[in-house]
Amino acid sequence: MPVIFSSKRKSNPVPESEVLIMLLHKAMQEGGNDKFLLDGFPLNEESRAAFEAVIKFEPELPLAFCSSVEEMEWRLLSRIQGREAIRKGFEAFLKSSLPVIEHYNSRGTVRKPYRMLGGLSPPLPSLAVRQSMSKSVSIPPPSSDESGRVAALVIGAGGREHALCFALQRSPSCKSVFCAPGNAGISSSGNAVCLPELDISDSSAVVSACRELGIDLVVVGPEAPLVSGIVDDLARAGILTFGPSKKAAALEGSKSFFKSICDKYNIPTAKYKVFTNPFAAKQYIKEEGVPIVVKADGLAAGKGVVIAMTLEEACDAIDSILVKGVFSSAGSKLVVEEFLDGEEITFHALVDGETALALESTSDHSRVGEGDTGPNTGGMGAYSPVPIITPELRSLVMESIISPIVNGMAAEGRKFVGILNAGLMIEKKSGLPKLFECNTRFGDPECQLLMVRLESDLVPVLLAACRGELSKVTLDWSPEAAMVVVMASKGYPGIYETGSVIQNLTAAELVAPSVKIFHANTAFDSDGNFVAAGGRVLGVTAKGRNLEEARDRAYQAVEAINWPGGFYRRDIGSRVLSKKQSEKEG
Numbered sequence: 001m002p003v004i005f006s007s008k009r010k011s012n013p014v015p016e017s018e019v020l021i022m023l024l025h026k027a028m029q030e031g032g033n034d035k036f037l038l039d040g041f042p043l044n045e046e047s048r049a050a051f052e053a054v055i056k057f058e059p060e061l062p063l064a065f066c067s068s069v070e071e072m073e074w075r076l077l078s079r080i081q082g083r084e085a086i087r088k089g090f091e092a093f094l095k096s097s098l099p100v101i102e103h104y105n106s107r108g109t110v111r112k113p114y115r116m117l118g119g120l121s122p123p124l125p126s127l128a129v130r131q132s133m134s135k136s137v138s139i140p141p142p143s144s145d146e147s148g149r150v151a152a153l154v155i156g157a158g159g160r161e162h163a164l165c166f167a168l169q170r171s172p173s174c175k176s177v178f179c180a181p182g183n184a185g186i187s188s189s190g191n192a193v194c195l196p197e198l199d200i201s202d203s204s205a206v207v208s209a210c211r212e213l214g215i216d217l218v219v220v221g222p223e224a225p226l227v228s229g230i231v232d233d234l235a236r237a238g239i240l241t242f243g244p245s246k247k248a249a250a251l252e253g254s255k256s257f258f259k260s261i262c263d264k265y266n267i268p269t270a271k272y273k274v275f276t277n278p279f280a281a282k283q284y285i286k287e288e289g290v291p292i293v294v295k296a297d298g299l300a301a302g303k304g305v306v307i308a309m310t311l312e313e314a315c316d317a318i319d320s321i322l323v324k325g326v327f328s329s330a331g332s333k334l335v336v337e338e339f340l341d342g343e344e345i346t347f348h349a350l351v352d353g354e355t356a357l358a359l360e361s362t363s364d365h366s367r368v369g370e371g372d373t374g375p376n377t378g379g380m381g382a383y384s385p386v387p388i389i390t391p392e393l394r395s396l397v398m399e400s401i402i403s404p405i406v407n408g409m410a411a412e413g414r415k416f417v418g419i420l421n422a423g424l425m426i427e428k429k430s431g432l433p434k435l436f437e438c439n440t441r442f443g444d445p446e447c448q449l450l451m452v453r454l455e456s457d458l459v460p461v462l463l464a465a466c467r468g469e470l471s472k473v474t475l476d477w478s479p480e481a482a483m484v485v486v487m488a489s490k491g492y493p494g495i496y497e498t499g500s501v502i503q504n505l506t507a508a509e510l511v512a513p514s515v516k517i518f519h520a521n522t523a524f525d526s527d528g529n530f531v532a533a534g535g536r537v538l539g540v541t542a543k544g545r546n547l548e549e550a551r552d553r554a555y556q557a558v559e560a561i562n563w564p565g566g567f568y569r570r571d572i573g574s575r576v577l578s579k580k581q582s583e584k585e586g
Contacts, residue, residue: 185519
């Protein structure tokens with residue numbers, strides 16, 4: 001990827017420009033980079049001309065990545081023989097200047113240095129940036145510019161967060177996007193500047209980063225920070241944040257609490273009972289029979305739910321949660337729930353505390369195996385729209401499920417602002433929706449579908465939700481269908497290895513129109529290759545005129561990716577597409 005050093009001169013002299021130019025030129029040749037950009041150095045026209053003569057073109061697009069010496073060093077020098085011999089000269093340059101990664105706004109001013117990983121937005125001519133750097137070192141903290149555009153920070157590191165960065169970056173209302181901690185794919189895509197060293201579990205560190213970077217809007221992606229209360233901490237610091245408070249996030253943080261809300265406010269849900277005693281739970285299952293569902297009460301990264309088809313499976317799940325404690329405190333109690341038979345859908349609604357706005361319909365495949373077999377995962381793929389969600393059914397869901405949750409939470413003193421992500425089963429026997437889970441953030445991978453189909457500017461929508469003004473908002477959606485296929489490390493959701501190399505991603509995005517690959521768990525190895533860094537690794541997303549075309553494009557891209565260490569389901573969307581095929585044949 002293109003690289004720069006932004007460098008502000010200190011009192012110590014910068015080494016001769018020719019030395020650095022030779023070093024960079026050698027790194028370019030040995031590393032195979034066709035574009036190698038340097039901004040902020042050389043600092044005068046003579047050395048700039050010499051630099052441009054060596055690299056054979058005039059730098060125009062400033063980009064950057066993290067400022068740690070080790071990170072820059074291995075990226076530049078890892079493919080150069082005699083790396084150790086060059087090391088001292090390279091470190092001398094770093095010590096005699098001030099290598100920082102700086103974000104430039106549309107007026108070319110320089111923000112306070114902060115360690116980052118990723119591309120810069122918006123790009124500026126390098127000469128203009130040089131000139132801006134020579135004006136003043138003392139720069140006031142940035143804020144939303146005269147046009148009202150905001151600087152946004154996305155909290156999280158997965159495919160959902162990559163999709164949010166993608167949507168925010170293309171927003172005309174957003175001047176810059178940051179992601180903490182982000183991942184290698186987010187940074188290399190240029191969709192956001194990543195902050196890999198920012199500890200998102202440390203609210204004080206997040207607040208400090210927001211102030212340093214002039215963040216106007218924080219969007220929290222994953223559930224764990226929400227349940228921990230990051231929104232409350234940011235609100236106390238006066239930082240506008242999209243997401244529910246700790247008290248409201250309990251809807252996802254505790255399944256027993258969620259079920260109690262359903263009971264109290266007459267929301268249709270599966271029959272259930274809460275247990276802390278494994279013997280009582282097993283006795284209840286024997287009385288109810290199987291299939292039956294066993295759920296850890298707290299957060300378990302999508303893996304705390306077991307759909308038990310036999311009594312033995314159910315008892316094993318109870319022992320794992322209550323006796324062996326595989327989910328620690330999240331498994332201090334469990335919910336045993338009636339098995340619902342029907343079509344599963346994910347219903348997202350945007351909520352401002354009073355008003356709820358339905359998003360486009362999605363449906364995910366949560367089990368790891370084809371034919372919806374095997375253990376539950378965070379999601380192996382999804383599609384949108386869902387044909388079963390008619391306007392009439394959408395209205396019914398809003399009236400019987402979403403609105404009662406919003407009103408009930410307000411009545412409980414837990415006003416909900418953010419995304420309600422309702423897991424619904426459209427029962428076969430009745431055709432009516434029942435709520436079996438309630439998440440308090442975008443689904444992953446469903447968020448990828450929503451962000452590629454959303455045609456409205458995301459920023460004003462999120463701001464309206466934060467300010468209680470959703471009643472003024474309407475959303476525009478692409479009429480096209482979308483599908484996402486998740487590629488995961490072999491062994492997931494069980495024991496899996498990380499570090500396997502993933503190749504041909506750029507070419508894969510080009511094999512068909514409207515393909516976008518969202519990164520969930522990727523990192524760089526010492527040679528600059530993408531490698532797997534977790535269980536679910538990529539979300540290969542495509543749009544098409546219909547679901548068939550979206551599926552074909554997504555799988556065409558998947559098959560172009562060279563990743564022997566990964567696997568994927570080959571039947572995403574089959575619940576709908578096989579039904580359509582049967583209807584055609586009938």
